[in-house]
Amino acid sequence: MTSQSLHSKDVVIQTPRQKPTARKRSRFDKETITKILFVVPAGLFMVLYFGYPVVKNITMSLQDYTTKTFFTGEAPWVGLQNYATVISSNLFGPAMLNTALFTVGSIIGQFVIGLGLAVFFNRRFPLSGFLRAMLLLPWLLPLIVASATWRSILDQDSGILNQFLGTFGIPAIPWLTSPSVALIAVIIVNIWVGIPFNVTLLYGGLQDIPEELYEAGSLDGATGWKAFWHITWPNLRPVVSVVLVLGVVYTIKVLDIILGLTNGGPANATQTIAVRSYQESFVNFQFGVGAAFSNILILISLVFAIIYLRANRRAVDE
Amino acid sequence: MPPKEGQASNYQLSKGATVKNHAKKHLTKALAVAALVPLALTACGGGGGGNSGGDASTLTLMDYYNNEPDNLAIKKEIESCASEIGVKIEREAVPGKDLIQKVLQKSSSKTLPDILMLDNPDLQEIASTGGLVPLEEFNVNTDGFAQGMLDAGTYEGKVYGLAPTANTLGIFYNKKLLADAGLTPPTTWDELKSTAKALTSGDQYGVAFSAIATYEGAWQFLPFMWTNGGDETNLDSPENKEALQLWKDLVDSGSASKSVINWSQGDVKDQFAAGKAAMMVNGPWQINALNENKDLEWDTVLIPVKEAGQKPVAPLGGEVWTIPETGNKEKQAKAAEFISCFTRDSTQLSLATQRNTIPTKPELADEFIAEKPDMKAFTEQVADARSRTGKLGDGWPKAATTIYTAIQLALTGQASVDDAFKQAAKG
Numbered sequence: 001m002t003s004q005s006l007h008s009k010d011v012v013i014q015t016p017r018q019k020p021t022a023r024k025r026s027r028f029d030k031e032t033i034t035k036i037l038f039v040v041p042a043g044l045f046m047v048l049y050f051g052y053p054v055v056k057n058i059t060m061s062l063q064d065y066t067t068k069t070f071f072t073g074e075a076p077w078v079g080l081q082n083y084a085t086v087i088s089s090n091l092f093g094p095a096m097l098n099t100a101l102f103t104v105g106s107i108i109g110q111f112v113i114g115l116g117l118a119v120f121f122n123r124r125f126p127l128s129g130f131l132r133a134m135l136l137l138p139w140l141l142p143l144i145v146a147s148a149t150w151r152s153i154l155d156q157d158s159g160i161l162n163q164f165l166g167t168f169g170i171p172a173i174p175w176l177t178s179p180s181v182a183l184i185a186v187i188i189v190n191i192w193v194g195i196p197f198n199v200t201l202l203y204g205g206l207q208d209i210p211e212e213l214y215e216a217g218s219l220d221g222a223t224g225w226k227a228f229w230h231i232t233w234p235n236l237r238p239v240v241s242v243v244l245v246l247g248v249v250y251t252i253k254v255l256d257i258i259l260g261l262t263n264g265g266p267a268n269a270t271q272t273i274a275v276r277s278y279q280e281s282f283v284n285f286q287f288g289v290g291a292a293f294s295n296i297l298i299l300i301s302l303v304f305a306i307i308y309l310r311a312n313r314r315a316v317d318e
Numbered sequence: 319m320p321p322k323e324g325q326a327s328n329y330q331l332s333k334g335a336t337v338k339n340h341a342k343k344h345l346t347k348a349l350a351v352a353a354l355v356p357l358a359l360t361a362c363g364g365g366g367g368g369n370s371g372g373d374a375s376t377l378t379l380m381d382y383y384n385n386e387p388d389n390l391a392i393k394k395e396i397e398s399c400a401s402e403i404g405v406k407i408e409r410e411a412v413p414g415k416d417l418i419q420k421v422l423q424k425s426s427s428k429t430l431p432d433i434l435m436l437d438n439p440d441l442q443e444i445a446s447t448g449g450l451v452p453l454e455e456f457n458v459n460t461d462g463f464a465q466g467m468l469d470a471g472t473y474e475g476k477v478y479g480l481a482p483t484a485n486t487l488g489i490f491y492n493k494k495l496l497a498d499a500g501l502t503p504p505t506t507w508d509e510l511k512s513t514a515k516a517l518t519s520g521d522q523y524g525v526a527f528s529a530i531a532t533y534e535g536a537w538q539f540l541p542f543m544w545t546n547g548g549d550e551t552n553l554d555s556p557e558n559k560e561a562l563q564l565w566k567d568l569v570d571s572g573s574a575s576k577s578v579i580n581w582s583q584g585d586v587k588d589q590f591a592a593g594k595a596a597m598m599v600n601g602p603w604q605i606n607a608l609n610e611n612k613d614l615e616w617d618t619v620l621i622p623v624k625e626a627g628q629k630p631v632a633p634l635g636g637e638v639w640t641i642p643e644t645g646n647k648e649k650q651a652k653a654a655e656f657i658s659c660f661t662r663d664s665t666q667l668s669l670a671t672q673r674n675t676i677p678t679k680p681e682l683a684d685e686f687i688a689e690k691p692d693m694k695a696f697t698e699q700v701a702d703a704r705s706r707t708g709k710l711g712d713g714w715p716k717a718a719t720t721i722y723t724a725i726q727l728a729l730t731g732q733a734s735v736d737d738a739f740k741q742a743a744k745g
Contacts, residue, residue, distance in 0.1 A: 066447075067422060067443055067444065067446070067447050068446060068447040068448070069426075070422040070423075070425040070426040070447065070449075071425040071426070071447040071448050071449040071643075072447065072448060073426070089745050090744045090745055091745060151580070155577060156575070156576060156577050157521060157575055157577060157594070158521070158594070174576060176577070176580045177576045177577050177579055177580055177730070178576075178730065179730050179732055262531070262580065263530065263531045263532055264531055265530070265531030265579060265580065265726050266531065266579045266580065266726050266729075266730045267531075267579075267723070267726040267727045267729075267730040267732040267733075268531075268723065268726070269730075282418070282419065283533075283715065283719070284715055284716065284719065285443060285715065
């Protein structure tokens, strides 16, 4: 949105910059060419690395694309058959539901904990900078390493978490081995992974709220919770919408954590659309069906992206 | 606030532009062109690297032995065969899980290596794409290999891949724990259940196996299923259900951890090595890791049969070496020479000894057991072991998925043993 507003301002300022009308008529004056040349690298980049994969993914989902295709290049056109396969498969319903639960659960957890920590670190105290840096660790750790570590932490018999809970007399919880608990365990780990992202962005947003607002507010009696609701929250809203929308887009496609922790099991309890897409493509070698799954995922992400853009447009218009 | 700063600098920029002369514009244009250069360069860079041309003095090779001690053992044998047939070999060892993706990428960019190693259940899938050439075209002798291994390397009646060594599954048992309890290793399912039960106490389970939701889980189930007369062509059969019932009984009675549904074979080995399981289903590739623990005394026996007198049927593991369709006949002929050298008797024995695998020629069994007595149980099984893709070919991945899903459904109580295969087949 920033760049959009800049561009529009730019145009407004430049138009009054009069040039002879004759020059204006020529379409390819030097300035226009310069402008185009600046846009070309970005444009090429977009086409090569975003446009091509998306188009390829869409065409792939309409083809019978298998291992054979890689060698022969032949992929018979099958129309919407892959989508029919996807939607009629027994796992589609549960996978959609799991994707929704996983995304909503992760986002709520990450956001609430992330906001709490951001507010906490917004006050300066000894070692606060160091502790905030330590919070970034989950983000820096490769997800494969993180999930392998969590897998041993969550082990039913010898995992450190159950041993810890055991000291309080809580019986061993089958974190990754019970179909009714596994999704919760996966969500917990994903919340852990997502907290640094939320803290970092929200902390940045909090730093931008002018101190004077709080000073003025406190004169009128707005302190503590009141200050949070009436000063912090409204001022943080733009950052919050960025965090939430990016959070949804990142979370909905999470694959490595689930593969590392449960591989979609036990008994398909942690199958999500992303996992289905991976397994169809790289386990069953049904790349067309896998592409159909991932297109559904892209479509859902797109809906959130549009909601986000519209919400921002309204904010700018106001 | 960031937007304001941005706007401010923009005012300046546009004001400046109106004032300054054209020289500045030329500079900006030059900059814009310069920005394009790296992009153009990378676009050109992608094209090279093909291997269809060139003489046959250098061959490329791809395998997945990127861990020690396999990496060094394989490297040594590759080098010795390379010098013998007079070529230079450029080897690329990729992580196991990435191999198939690499192969597919290289097939679409026509840069397949001259010699390619594949995990045996993947061979038919890759051969069906037309990406491999039959070994008979280059007169590779396929006599004397175990039938199961040839089945795994065969697609539509032609042999595409040969393996120097193989592996399979057996029961590892902790000698000390069994001796202390006065027990002998089990030979039947009933004995397996009672022995495992007797060895379960505290945080020690009687037996460990991998029932994970991947092909590993299906692979570990196969010896029980096949030994009982079950078959992958008819999954919803009484024989398969009986085998599944055995696993369910082991877990339900507490003789095996409920975590088996999330354990890979590596995890199973860790449990056994840590003394948390008295017995385990696993393969000889774990032996090097087990021997690192000097206090651990173990031995192996065949997978138990349901009733005494049944013949154990073990699944055959191991990697086959193939010649991709690169279009360069000269190099393919050299690659064939390499595969003949790499799968001959002396290489088989050398690799089997170093890697704790089993020669794929049954006639080498006696010589091998004499050298490696602790490999006896595995070696006996390999002669009659069965390949996973022998019956279903490229239909195996689907059957394997059904098998591991059925196991997961039954062990977690989501479906009865009776319904598990039926429900899993619905996908």
